[in-house]
Amino acid sequence: MSTLNSADFGFATLIEPSRMIAGLGDQILVTGANGFIGSWVVRTLLKSGFKKIRCLTRAASGSSNLDRIRAEFGSANLEVINGNLLSREACARIVNGAAVVYHLAAGVEKTFPGCFLNSAVTTRNLLDAIIATGTVKRFVNISSLAVYSNEELRRGAVLDETCPIDTELVERFDPYAYGKAKQDEIVREYGRLHGLPYVIMRPGITFGPGKAKIPGRVGIDTFGIFLHLGLGNRMPLTYVENCAEAIVLAGLTPGIEGEELNIVDDDLPRSRDFLRRYKRNVRRIRTIPVPYSLFYFFNFIWEKYSAWSGGQLPPAFNRRTCKAYYKSQVFSNNKVKALLGWRPRVSMNEALDKFCVYAKERMVKA
Amino acid sequence: MIKAAIVGCGKMADQHAVQIQRISDAKLVAVCDAEPLMARQIAERFNVPAWFTSVDEMLASAKPDVVHVTTPPQSHLTIGKKCLDAGASAYIEKPFTLNTADAEELIELANRKGVKLTAGHNGQFTHAMNQMRRLVADGFLGGRAVHIESLYCYELGDPAYAKALLGDSDHWARKLPGSLPHNIISHGVARIAEFMTGENIVVSAQAFSSPFLQEIGQSDIIDELRLIVRDENATTGVFTFSTQISPSLHQLRLYGKKHSLVVDDDHQVVIRLKNKEYKSYMRFFVPPVTFAGQYLRNMAKNFGRFLRNDFHLPNEAGLLTLIKAFYASVQHDAPLPIPYREILLTSRIMDAAFEQMNVQRQEQALRSLVAKEA
Numbered sequence: 001m002s003t004l005n006s007a008d009f010g011f012a013t014l015i016e017p018s019r020m021i022a023g024l025g026d027q028i029l030v031t032g033a034n035g036f037i038g039s040w041v042v043r044t045l046l047k048s049g050f051k052k053i054r055c056l057t058r059a060a061s062g063s064s065n066l067d068r069i070r071a072e073f074g075s076a077n078l079e080v081i082n083g084n085l086l087s088r089e090a091c092a093r094i095v096n097g098a099a100v101v102y103h104l105a106a107g108v109e110k111t112f113p114g115c116f117l118n119s120a121v122t123t124r125n126l127l128d129a130i131i132a133t134g135t136v137k138r139f140v141n142i143s144s145l146a147v148y149s150n151e152e153l154r155r156g157a158v159l160d161e162t163c164p165i166d167t168e169l170v171e172r173f174d175p176y177a178y179g180k181a182k183q184d185e186i187v188r189e190y191g192r193l194h195g196l197p198y199v200i201m202r203p204g205i206t207f208g209p210g211k212a213k214i215p216g217r218v219g220i221d222t223f224g225i226f227l228h229l230g231l232g233n234r235m236p237l238t239y240v241e242n243c244a245e246a247i248v249l250a251g252l253t254p255g256i257e258g259e260e261l262n263i264v265d266d267d268l269p270r271s272r273d274f275l276r277r278y279k280r281n282v283r284r285i286r287t288i289p290v291p292y293s294l295f296y297f298f299n300f301i302w303e304k305y306s307a308w309s310g311g312q313l314p315p316a317f318n319r320r321t322c323k324a325y326y327k328s329q330v331f332s333n334n335k336v337k338a339l340l341g342w343r344p345r346v347s348m349n350e351a352l353d354k355f356c357v358y359a360k361e362r363m364v365k366a
Numbered sequence: 367m368i369k370a371a372i373v374g375c376g377k378m379a380d381q382h383a384v385q386i387q388r389i390s391d392a393k394l395v396a397v398c399d400a401e402p403l404m405a406r407q408i409a410e411r412f413n414v415p416a417w418f419t420s421v422d423e424m425l426a427s428a429k430p431d432v433v434h435v436t437t438p439p440q441s442h443l444t445i446g447k448k449c450l451d452a453g454a455s456a457y458i459e460k461p462f463t464l465n466t467a468d469a470e471e472l473i474e475l476a477n478r479k480g481v482k483l484t485a486g487h488n489g490q491f492t493h494a495m496n497q498m499r500r501l502v503a504d505g506f507l508g509g510r511a512v513h514i515e516s517l518y519c520y521e522l523g524d525p526a527y528a529k530a531l532l533g534d535s536d537h538w539a540r541k542l543p544g545s546l547p548h549n550i551i552s553h554g555v556a557r558i559a560e561f562m563t564g565e566n567i568v569v570s571a572q573a574f575s576s577p578f579l580q581e582i583g584q585s586d587i588i589d590e591l592r593l594i595v596r597d598e599n600a601t602t603g604v605f606t607f608s609t610q611i612s613p614s615l616h617q618l619r620l621y622g623k624k625h626s627l628v629v630d631d632d633h634q635v636v637i638r639l640k641n642k643e644y645k646s647y648m649r650f651f652v653p654p655v656t657f658a659g660q661y662l663r664n665m666a667k668n669f670g671r672f673l674r675n676d677f678h679l680p681n682e683a684g685l686l687t688l689i690k691a692f693y694a695s696v697q698h699d700a701p702l703p704i705p706y707r708e709i710l711l712t713s714r715i716m717d718a719a720f721e722q723m724n725v726q727r728q729e730q731a732l733r734s735l736v737a738k739e740a
Binding site: 058084086087111112113114116117120121124170182308309310311312 | 375376377379380384388401403404407408411530533534536672675677678682
């Protein structure tokens with residue numbers, strides 16, 4: 001088995017094991033461990049030599065990813081617990097003795113109360129248990145790049161950690177981002193009131209094997225035609241393996257309590273390059289390029305109609321969403337590199353190839 | 367102006383809040399949830415002036431005219447009684463209560479206190495159901511219904527609810543006396559109860575876990591239910607609840623002595639089955655054309671309504687209609703949108719069904735045990 005000294009890992013040599021805030025024998029907790037990113041976090045921890053990894057999964061999410069990990073690494077260092085963070089008893093049980101908590105479980109529903117319940121309320125329950133147990137040295141909270149507001153940013157400006165959090169996420173009709181923003185608020189509050197040693201990580205669009213869909217920032221597949229909305233925009237992509245390594249580092253690096261870090265890879269492709277590559281390597285799809293100004297106007301009309309009609313059409317399309325996802329911005333990973341010493345180990349070129357191979361395989365199977 | 371409040375700030379509460387805000391002479395004055403974060407989030411999103419974690423405090427402080435109870439059904443009786451005792455009318459989400467005895471207790475209390483109750487059977491008030499009701503009132507069936515068929519399907523893949531249920535072994539819906547159907551079937555059963563004319567109802571039930579649930583190890587949940595219902599006036603009904611029928615249909619068929627009706631609630635279509643004779647082979651050529659005409663007229667009606675901004679999704683439209691009618695009943699003493707008799711009959715049919723369901727569950731468990739030991 002690899003250890004932290006292995007050259008397999010870009011991050012491995014960046015922290016002296018003696019400086020890490022948790023040792024290889026310490027108890028690590030990963031919530032949402034069977035998820036797309038969560039399972040890669042578990043894999044990264046195992047490859048790094050951690051010996052006591054407790055994985056929380058929900059029955060509804062199954063355990064297919066963790067089953068694959070068990071087949072690859074064995075079960076000796078893994079403890080899989082099926083539970084629900086809405087249960088305070090379950091929270092107390094899973095945090096018992098944990099030194100580092102990677103909190104990836106999230107609400108990904110379509111409703112505001114559903115996302116809030118499964119992001120904010122669950123996080124509050126988990127944090128209460130963490131404060132009570134008193135053993136946790138680092139709480140890594142996984143948020144999302146979607147919580148930022150780019151209302152005041154001009155096109156082409158840099159979106160980074162200095163940008164404000166969007167306070168109009170209800171108007172944006174974005175339950176996921178709303179749940180995440182509220183989750184972040186709770187984490188900060190616990191940091192302030194209870195001295196919680198937290199780090200908030202905000203991945204961009206995480207992609208790689210396990211997710212075959214074209215990211216929504218590229219465009220929308222509607223009635224068999226793909227509306228290409230991203231055009232020349234840079235995509236804030238992060239390859240899942242790279243992203244997981246940054247998250248793992250955030251749990252181990254000393255002296256970064258209270259920091260909020262965005263995760264995007266280097267050499268971010270433009271939307272049109274991504275789509276071209278997809279068409280060439282995965283499947284031919286009919287696409288129609290839609291200029292930003294035209295789509296913005298469509299969103300304006302839809303938003304006005306939705307309000308006028310009392311929600312006969314929900315405000316799923318609105319100007320704030322249009323700006324948040326389709327206004328061209330530049331994304332920076334300077335802070336995450338500076339504080340964690342993280343470097344994307346898998347190049348964007350290789351990552352896109354891996355994504356296309358996976359998406360193609362899924363196409364063939366389907 | 368009606369002062370409304372909501373107790374229970376989950377997904378249903380959002381739907382109620384949206385519709386209450388669409389009513390010009392109503393104001394949402396308070397929300398309440400035992401979980402303060404949930405109460406606060408809905409108050410923030412809907413600009414509700416006050417939020418509470420105690421029903422008693424909310425009733426004393428906000429003094430609402432109507433309380434919408436959108437908590438899990440296990441708490442409906444307790445919360446309903448608090449509201450009625452405080453002099454507020456109550457809209458109680460389905461299932462109205464856990465059983466008929468509780469429903470009777472609430473209705474008796476409402477009558478004593480001079481306030482009103484309704485059940486969250488908004489599925490009764492979709493555009494198609496309202497149209498059906500107008501036709502029946504106009505005598506289209508040629509008298510009372512002879513037979514009613516209600517089909518109410520449910521998708522287990524629905525992420526909004528079913529995934530939460532399947533993913534949580536402690537989910538409140540698992541603890542209902544009637545398992546999953548208890549939380550779902552009120553809409554479909556109420557459609558039968560509405561047209562039963564007698565009081566002595568006989569119910570025959572078949573209930574089981576679908577092969578799908580058995581395969582994924584969730585056979586403690588019942589997700590298939592069939593009912594045959596009959597009253598002393600020989601009115602009969604058949605109710606089907608299924609998670610396995612595809613597409614997931616929601617239909618009502620009303621059979622009369624003169625004509626019959628089909629309500630396709632999924633597509634908001636009402637089709638008249640007229641008793642009309644055609645000569646020889648014409649019966650194969652003319653009716654399909656007239657049916658096509660009916661479908662076209664349904665489409666035109668729906669589209670026209672959409673253009674007039676009067677369509678909305680069926681459950682939302684039904685919810686708004688029901689809330690408005692209930693508020694009119696509270697404010698102006700108009701008739702209740704759902705007669706208490708219908709609420710109680712729905713409850714009685716469900717009680718009888720779940721009693722048989724639980725006997726069958728025990729038998730099924732016993733058979734599984736014997737098979738394992740063998």
